[in-house]
Amino acid sequence: METRILIVEEQDQGVRLDKYLSTAMDDCSRSRAQQLIDEEAVRIDDLPVKNSYKVKAGDEIEVTLPEEEALEAQPQEMALNVVYEDHDVIVINKPKGLVVHPGPGNPDHTLVNGLLWHCHDLSGINGVLRPGIVHRIDKDTSGLIVACKNDNAHQSLAKQLAEKTAGRQYYALVHGAINHEYGTIDAPxxxxxxxxxxxxxxxxxxxxAITHFKVVERFDNYTLVSCRLETGRTHQIRVHMQYIGFPIVGDPKYSLRKTLPTQGQMLHAYQLSFTHPSTGERMTFEAPLPPEFEALLTQLRQERSGL
Structure with a gap:
């Protein structure tokens, strides 16, 4: 069991309890907050309260979180597009639609399950649900991802990511015409x-969060850009491009514009570079655009040419 104590600040005065909890705790959705309240796991002055309770400045809220059922990723046979592999690391070209590691709603058939079948062993630094994983790409983003087979390799790659010496570049097709050639988005x-x-x-x-981008190709109402990550926040490129007014084509979360016919977002991790943890060799890998991405670009080029 885990107990958390939350003190309501003046700015949150009058907010419903379930909404307050979902905002104050990063790992708690509103529905989860309501469930905890219904189970009387949320108390103020040692008394249970209702979802509709309006919090007051200075309230001391005690939240008791039950122990989660232990889970462990299991090996599952699947076809993997292995770009490179040795005794330390494995680089995969992940297809769109494949989740990287198990989690709520995706207990199995993830990249981690396939890696465990293929490699039989991965580094254990990130626990039993994310073994070997030092960075992630979204389910509907295709492209390169590296996993580590031992803890030494994992520590080396994690350090390179933290020190920004590992490189990750993406192609993104976005709505709108970007007039300038380069840009940097520095927004938390x-x-x-x-x-x-x-x-x-x-x-x-x-x-x-920092994303650097440059224009690769322009179309009438769309722009193909190359994005380089300096940090690795969740949904970073998708959020940043939407923030500056150029959301990614086909993005179901961050693009509300009418879009071209696509099966998911047009975002592909095409280049990955890092220093090998054992040999010290600088390694760079590239993955071609998936067929559906390339086909969409071909269509836009034909429309631009009036064909």
Whole structure:
């Protein structure tokens, strides 16, 4: 069991208890907050309260979180597009639609399950649900991801990511015509207060996020850009491009514009570079655009040419 104590600040005076909890605790959705309240796991002055209770400045809220059932990722046979592999690391070209590691709603058939079958062993630094995983890409983002087979390799890659010496570049097709050639988006990202399933540019409970981009090709109402990550926040490129007014084509969360016929967002991790943890060799890998992405670009080129 875990107990958390929350002190309501003046600015949150009058907010419903379930909404307050979902905002104050990063790992708690509003529905989860309501469940905890219904189970009398939320107390004020040692008394249970209702969802509709309006919090008061100075309230001391005690939240008791039950122990979660222990889970462990299991090996599952699946076809993996292995770009490179040795005794330390494995680089995969992940297809769109494949979740990286198990979690709520995706208990199995993830990349981690396939890696455990293929490699038989992965580094244990990130626990039993995310073994070997040092960075992630979204379910509907295709492209390169590296996993580590031992803790030494994991520590080396994690350090490179933290020190920004590992490189990650993406192609993104976005709505709108970007007139300038280059740009840097330096805007902190945190959980969206209105929708816990989304991230947003915000100063509240956020972390620094920096994305560099350059224009690769222009179409009538769309732009193909190459994005280089300096940080690795959840949904970073998707949030940043939407923030500056150029959301990614096909993005179901961050693009409300009428879009081209696509099966998911047009975002692909095409280049990955890092220093090998054992040999010290600088390694760079590239993955071609998936067929559906390339086909969409071909269509736009034909429309631009009037064909």
């Amino acid at each position: 990202i945190g959980r969206d207060e209105k929708d816990r399933q989304k991230m947003a540019v915000t100063e509240k409970n956020s972390r620094p």
